[in-house]
Amino acid sequence: MSDVQVKICGLSTPDHVRWAVDAGARYLGFVFFAKSPRNVSVAQATALAREVPPGVAKVALVVDPDDALLDGITATMPVDMLQLHGAESPERVAEIRARYGLPVMKAVGIAGAADLAKVEAYEMVADQILVDAKPPKGADLPGGMGVPFDWQLIAGRHWQRPWMLAGGLTPKNVGLAVRLTGARQVDVSSGVESAPGVKDEGLIRAFMEALR
Numbered sequence: 102m103s104d105v106q107v108k109i110c111g112l113s114t115p116d117h118v119r120w121a122v123d124a125g126a127r128y129l130g131f132v133f134f135a136k137s138p139r140n141v142s143v144a145q146a147t148a149l150a151r152e153v154p155p156g157v158a159k160v161a162l163v164v165d166p167d168d169a170l171l172d173g174i175t176a177t178m179p180v181d182m183l184q185l186h187g188a189e190s191p192e193r194v195a196e197i198r199a200r201y202g203l204p205v206m207k208a209v210g211i212a213g214a215a216d217l218a219k220v221e222a223y224e225m226v227a228d229q230i231l232v233d234a235k236p237p238k239g240a241d242l243p244g245g246m247g248v249p250f251d252w253q254l255i256a257g258r259h260w261q262r263p264w265m266l267a268g269g270l271t272p273k274n275v276g277l278a279v280r281l282t283g284a285r286q287v288d289v290s291s292g293v294e295s296a297p298g299v300k301d302e303g304l305i306r307a308f309m310e311a312l313r
């Protein structure tokens with residue numbers, strides 16, 4: 102399991118970035134979504150991203166973004182990947198990918214077997230797929246809720262694109278999640294926090310340790 106790559110999402114302070122980098126994260130996520138307790142401004146994210154060493158990818162997470170938001174982010178922030186976490190259509194994903202020339206990871210929410218067809222639809226247009234839990238109806242956020250889905254739904258699945266497992270992962274359950282699903286990449290946000298938006302160094306270390 103030691104070669105599983107980890108994305109730690111929702112970083113908003115220099116300490117968060119340092120803890121994630123020192124622990125060995127391969128991707129760092131910065132959330133641009135006003136309702137999120139992890140929301141950062143373009144100026145904040147730009148300052149944080151500039152401190153990230155080479156080899157660690159900086160991911161801008163956006164939800165149904167318009168071009169103005171993406172223009173603003175990409176104008177100043179050194180971004181390596183865009184994470185689309187809303188209801189973006191396959192056409193919009195393709196348009197964003199072409200316009201910004203950046204790899205795009207599309208989040209697909211899974212609640213039941215019927216949702217798996219969406220992974221295949223987005224594989225055609227995205228560079229990576231984030232296989233996440235579908236947020237409960239009426240939830241304030243489209244992600245970052247700490248809710249897992251039934252991992253058996255994707256046990257033994259093979260997709261053409263690289264994919265990441267997300268949704269309710271924690272230091273306690275990530276080992277089982279990886280064993281069951283065969284994921285080679287995982288994404289965590291609330292599972293390494295002591296309170297919403299507050300990353301915890303010990304939990305970040307424990308999460309990475311659980312994968313060794």
Ligand SMILES: O=C(O)c1ccccc1N[C@@H]1O[C@H](COP(=O)(O)O)[C@@H](O)[C@H]1O
Binds near residue numbers: 137231244268
């Ligand atoms: O983290 C957020 O606040 C967030 C806001 C809007 C969309 C997605 C968000 N987070 C992403 O959700 C998944 C799962 O998070 P968790 O580990 O269950 O807390 C993860 O990909 C985050 O990047």
